[in-house]
Amino acid sequence: MHHDSLDRRRLLQWGAAASAGLVSPMLRAQTWPSKSIRFVVPFAPGGSSEIVVRTTAFELSRSIGQSVYVENKPGGAGNVAMQEVARADDQHTIILGHIGTLAVNPYMFDKLPYDPIKDFKPISLLAKVPSLYLVRPDLPVRNLKELIDYARKNPAKLTYGSAGNGSAGHLAMEYLKMASDTFMLHVPYRGTGPQLTDLLAGRLDVASVGAPAVMQFIKTGKLRCLATGTAQRIAQLPDVPTVAEQGFPNFEMTQWYGILAPSSLSQPAADKLALAAAAAIKQPATHEKLAGDSAIGVGGTPAEFAKFIAQEQQRWKVVVARAKIKPD
Template identity: 55%
Template sequence: MQKISIVAAALMLAASPAAIAQQGYPSKTIRFVVPFAPGGSSDIISRAVANQLTAGLGQQVYVENKGGGGGNIAMEEVKRAAPDGYTLILGHIGTLAVNPAMYGAKLPYDPVKDFQPISLLAVVPNVIAVHPDVPIKSLAEFVKAAKDKPGKLNYGTAGNGSAGHLAMEYFKMQAGIDIVHIPYRGTGPMLSDLLGGQVEATFNGIPPIMSHIKAGKLRPLAVGSAARVPALADVPTVAESGYPGFETSQWYGLMAPAGTPRAIIDRLAEETRKALNSDDAKKRISDDGGITAGGTPEQFAALIAKEKERWGKVVTTAKIQPD
């Protein structure tokens, strides 16, 4: 009897901490932090995925919006959370690829060292849209209006350094135009003013503005993705509108604090794969113009590294500064 106990103890000691951690995971509610205010693409995607993860994991995965500081406040908080799989965060092009260049040494987290990628969730094409009272019906007319009267047209975004801000600055560089940036504190407030006519245009992710496009409250001019978006099949891409090779989309992924056991990362990655393949998540995301993604933690890490380099150059060239 004593021999069996000794053998059992030895086997337990030999087992990796990751394997032990996974055995009872998850055993309680999981917090899924979204580093932005409600009302944007991040909300639509995170809630669609959280619903499916709840079913797959057998524990409630609840979304908590924690905006502010261009996403930095939430990122800093989650990097300090226990690496046990019970606090996750929505990774985004802004927090992972743009902020490192924009904030430099002042950034309160390291997007590579402080977090563990789990899976890319979705890619959201951006769309240039205008208020219907603006007498512009194509991207060519938009560029012409901007060149005829430099500094007169304006566009709204969710804030300095947001994905929409970077997308339009990138396009401005390609088209050689001068239009005025009006930053807001979130997509919701910006959209309110855009619909009210206080702002003329935006280069925003499709999901939060799709219903307004369908209702005729906003006029789409071009999408920033490499190919046309099925939900907006009649809207040309920026590339086919005279700017070959132009492409810009937002992307979102699931992250955990660094140090989270690999077994838990793998479990979450597998359940995320299932969630993204579910009819419900696909429909909710695609209906609003998004594209479900997926992939391994390593593939997501490679995307972050590539996009960090790409958008860092745009931030530097456009001299974008935080609020």
């Protein structure tokens, strides 16, 4: 009898502790995830985000023991998806965070339907996609210094294209203009495709485009790459110097992607997800797939990702304000 009541008392104490939240996080982490995970992407399928997400989702589902399915939800420069996921409290929804939604939109929009810091938990930086600075091959410039000299000697004559207002390519060019104190006229397009058509046809002079979309044209000489926006040279273009190397120290322009969870995700679950995401991106198979598309796998801790987001916000706040970049 005594033995039985002791067990019962222990069970009651344990129940009280569990309801007070003392036991539950550990147990929650052991049982999380209890169903498949929805990975929301704030873009239409295609483009640089696609390869990063598909590769990560596949490896992530293997390491976390539940399927991870991708749901594309474009609209409002990523704000539609961010707003929806900020409010998701099913503990099984995550989102692809990137330069636009986290570091640019806060300064480009007068009012955001989400708070990029308060509403989300950074999980892990996944990959960086190098932004390349390109010119049409018949433009008489061979490097960044020559482009800048040409722009100064021919004011308002050079045109540069982008995939739209506030797009990564728009930011990359405005950042270069700011750093080099030059002027080039912006021609926004509806997407990377139409912009490339005009650049390849010589109707545009300059553009900054994510590496995956243009590597084939550089290799065949249809476009000339003057510089990479990365901190170090990239393996696919070992002879092309970085912007930083060509006289602009600390200049870095990459499109980057990471995983965010709603701030309501329990901390043990977030930690478990972060470990799995970093492991997924560091798999040799993942690295190979990303490298094939000229993306650089990163994978890090939530603290590292949070610090990176803060640095990027400082960088882009200045550019957006100076260039008076407004959404379409």
